[in-house]
Amino acid sequence: MRVDNNPKIDTLINQLDLSEHIALFKHFFSRETSLYIEGDQELHYRYIKALDAIEFKAPPKVADFTNSKLHLKKHGVLQFEQIFEIIKVVRYFRYFKNKNLEGIIGEWMEKFVIEPKFLEVEKYFTHDGKFDENxxxxxxxxxxxxxxxxxxxxxxxxxxxxxxxxxxxxxxxxxxxxxxxxxxxxxxxxxxxxxxxxxxxxxxxxxxxxxxxxxxxxxxxxxxxxxxxxxxYTYAKEFSSRFAELLPFINFADKEFTKFDNYQARVLFAKGRDLQLIKSKKDSKIILDGFIHPALHHAKPMHVDFSKNILMITGVNAGGKTMLLKSILSAAFMAKYIIPMKLNEHKSHIGNFKHVLAIIDDPQNVKNDISTFAGRMQEFSKIFEHKDALVGVDEIELGTDSDEAAALFKVILDELILKGHKIVVTTHHKRLAALMADRDDVELMAAIYDEQNRVPTYEFMHGIIGKSYAFETASRYGISNKIVQEAKILYGDNSEKLNLLIERGSQLERELKQKHKKVDEKLYELEAKERDLKEEKIRIFQELQKEKNALKESYKIAIDEAKNAARAGDMKAIHRAMNEANKKLPPEKKEPKIAQIVEFKVGENVKYHSKKGVIIAMKDKNEAIVEVDGMRVRAKTSQLKHTQIIKQKSTTEVKLDVQKRAGLKCDLHGMRAEEATEVLDKFISDALINGWDEVIVYHGIGTGKLSYAVKEFLKAHPRVKKFEDAPQHMGGFGAKVVTL
The missing domain is CATH 1.10.1420.10 (MutS, DNA mismatch repair protein; Chain A, domain 3)
Incomplete structure (x- = not known):
């Protein structure tokens, strides 16, 4: 089924107020194509979700290949413009292939093997499609x-x-x-x-x-x-001849690009407008959480549980009944065609239906001399021609007596259920709702009215029949209280069954408030647990600091003993002292891992994959909207990293491997003056880092040039307190003892 060429589908799109949304969606396609993707929808959805997980540039706008392929099949000559359209598709697939992706997208790209004959033609065209005359x-x-x-x-x-x-x-x-x-x-x-x-x-x-x-x-x-x-023309003839030989490859690229175009349009449309990708399930259950109809701006998210066969929506005028009906049908239609929409994809569930049918508009028409009720009967008769459809009927009793209509439509709805239909109806009247309210396969929803302020809330409650609030609405729009009071007396009391249902609604509302209270209490418990965890984190950190300080003190004692051994000048004594120092070091103890709770806030700079961006909205603790390179991206917080790291004051780093520390002596024999000063500079820096306050430098006597360079360097060094010739048994005039 091709959506674009089906008048019934176009009518449905208009009825559901989806025309603007679908038009915006089509702008993301590279070329005109059907909204419906032929083939296995489950497999298509897997490719779409895999593509949604990666960053890529949109494909170029591409013309249809039908005429070009027909010319090649008949050995005709293509124009350069037609040749370049084919080249654009292959170049784009090469771009994707060069990304070296993994998973099903990578496996798909591996199927594209570009023939050398194609490359011989491609090289003659520049990036913008001009023939390279050079x-x-x-x-x-x-x-x-x-x-x-x-x-x-x-x-x-x-x-x-x-x-x-x-x-x-x-x-x-x-x-x-x-x-x-x-x-x-x-x-x-x-x-x-x-x-x-x-x-x-x-x-x-x-x-x-x-x-x-x-x-x-x-x-x-x-x-x-x-x-x-x-x-x-000679080149065009030659290129066309080579493309004719590559016609199977061109057919393959054309077919795969059409499929890819359907995938990328959905992914980029969803990312560009902060929408979710969801497909229909293999059942007839509908649960919408946080759904917002595309035609509404600044609307309240809708929450609907439509698991039964019939959903009856009642309540106040202008309370949103019709838009709720359109929303349910729109969600089912968009899920069927995997068209991005606004809702909580994790808590929503949308079944699959062969057809989505709507009876919304008033069919009365002067030209065909048909009444409203007669037109409705014609539309219902057409629904009986289908099976397993989702049907929406707005103002089901429109155009006739409500008592007669209630009996008639009850039987009609029963027959439609037998044909496998799932039905959403709205009504101002309560007769039909009262007849069907006690059935297990009927779900009731009522538009909530703010009686204190006398305005609709555009919210709904499950399980009750809503009042139409005709008298309240009349008063709100200027009808005198005298007229309204007389009408109330004439109307009388509602039927006992209707009173019971309305009372049931009040009871449900009270139960809902109790549930909210329990949820608030649970939230308070979770916040208390979070505070306890933070306090435990602080306590563990303090214990860690205490152990580090003890380790540092023990280490200082060990180092002092090693220094005393070094001053003795006996290497064996040094090694013995170092070994004793190692024995005094406490055994290595693994630091406890402290769970790091990473929180993100609006306005923070973050890194998403290899791109840097800014958080512009938080959907919840686990999901954020990030602006990356001018594009808004919906991402899990687990995929984000802070780019501004706050450095905390760190404690002194302690190393346990003493034997790997810098030595106490520096031998410069045989070096040139410049080389020797570089080595000596590094040696003194290492000695200072490792805590030595006295070292020895061997330079020899020789010509005296190296000795002079060492003296001058030591005089100029800011961390050298003093130096003097070494004792005779440690080198005499050929060495210097340096105090740091």
């Missing part, structure tokens, strides 16, 4: 000649404008382009001084004249262009 020596030369001739024409015209003979007749000194002809704008009488062809008149009465002096050059350009066109 690849053909003859064309390149002809283009150069045309440029040369055009330069000559420009020079000739400039000479004419500067001519003293012609200048009195010139209206301006510009070169004009009229009807693709270069010309001058002159006054009357120009023919005495200028020979040429008049190509037009100006609004001020001047004449656009193409001088004869450039005719010869323009004729030469025309001959060159004819030669170029002949070469272009």
């Amino acid at each position: 690849l053909d020596e003859t064309l390149f030369g002809l283009s150069a000649k045309i440029k040369e001739h055009k330069a000559n024409i420009s020079s000739s015209l400039k000479r004419l404008t500067s001519s003293q003979k012609i200048s009195p007749y010139l209206i301006d000194a510009q070169v004009h382009l009229v009807n693709d002809e270069e010309c001058l704008l002159v006054r009357g009488g120009f023919n005495h001084v200028l020979k040429g062809a008049m190509v037009g008149r100006s609004s001020s009465g001047g004449f656009y004249v193409s001088p004869d002096v450039i005719l010869k050059t323009k004729e030469q350009i025309r001959y060159i262009n004819e030669e170029r066109e002949a070469i272009f």
Whole structure:
């Protein structure tokens, strides 16, 4: 079924106020196609959801290939524009293939193997579809000649404008382009001084004249262009011949692009307008949570549980009954065609129906001499021709006596149920609702009315029959209280059954308030638990700090013992002291993992995949709307990372592996002065980092140059307190003991 060519579907779209939504959706397609995706809807939905999880650029606008493929099949010659349309599709698939995606999208892209023959044609077209004349020596030369001739024409015209003979007749000194002809704008009488062809008149009465002096050059350009066109035709013929051989590949690319176009349009439409992707399930249950009809702006989200066979909507005038009916039918229609919509996709459930049928408008028509009720009967008779449909009827008793209609429509609804239909009806009257209220397969919903302020709330309550509030509405719109009171007396009391149902509604409302109270209490308990968790986190952190401080103190004792051993100058004693120090270090203890609760707020900078963006809205704690590169993206908070990290004061980092610390001596023997100072600089830095306050540097005696460089360096170093020649047994004049 092709939605675009089906008048009944177009009528349904108009009836459900979806025309603007569908029109916006179609703008995301690369080329005109059906809204319905032929084939396995479950498989299509898997591809759509997989595509929704990745970032990609929209495909280019592409023409239909039908005529081009027909020409190739008959060995015809395609125009460059038709050839480039095919190239655009293949280039886009190459772009997607080069993303090296995983999963079903990656597997799909692997099926595209581009033939070398195709590449031989593609290389002749630039990114914007122009033929690259630089690849053909003859064309390149002809283009150069045309440029040369055009330069000559420009020079000739400039000479004419500067001519003293012609200048009195010139209206301006510009070169004009009229009807693709270069010309001058002159006054009357120009023919005495200028020979040429008049190509037009100006609004001020001047004449656009193409001088004869450039005719010869323009004729030469025309001959060159004819030669170029002949070469272009030769290429087009050659390219078409190669594409004819690649017709199976082109058919495959065309078919797959149509399918991909259906997928990407849904994904980008949903992302661009913050909508959700949901498809119909394999049953007839309808549960809508947070649904907003596309035609409504700043509307209250709707919550509907329509699991039974019939949903009867009653209540106040202008309370939203008709829009609720349209919303239920619209959700079913859009889910059937996987058209993005606004709702909570995780809590909603939409069944699948062969047909979605609506009886909404008044069928009365002067031309066909048909009454409202007769027209309704005609529409109902057509519904009996279908099976397993979702049917919506607005004002079911419209056009006839409500008592008779109640009996008639009760039987009609029973028969429609037997044919597998699921039915939504709205009514102002309570007769039919009262007849069917005690049935298990009937769900009641009533529009809620604010009696105190005497206005509809556009909200609904399950399980009750709503009052129409005709008297209250009349008073609100200026009917006198005397008339309203007399009408109330004439109306009398409602039937006992209706009173019981209305009382049941009040009872349900009280039960709903109790449930809200329980939910609030549960929320308070959860908040208390959250506070306890935060306090536990602080306590664990303090214990961790305490253990770190103890470890730091123990480490300091171990280091001091190692330093004392180092001052003795005995390497064996150093090693013994280091071993003893290691024994005194406490055993390594794993730090307890503290659960990090990452919270996101509106306005925070975040990173989504490889893109940076800003949170512009929070749907709940687990989902956010992020603006990335000018586009709004719906993302889980688990996929987001903060880009502004708040650095906390960190405690002193303690390393346990003492043997890997820097040494106490630095040997510079054999080094040049420049190299030695670099090594010495790093050695002193390492010694300072590791806590040494005394080290020894060996430089030898030699020529004295290295010794001099070391002294000068140590004098200039800001962290060197003093230095002196080492004792005789530690190197004497060939070494320095440095105090840090």
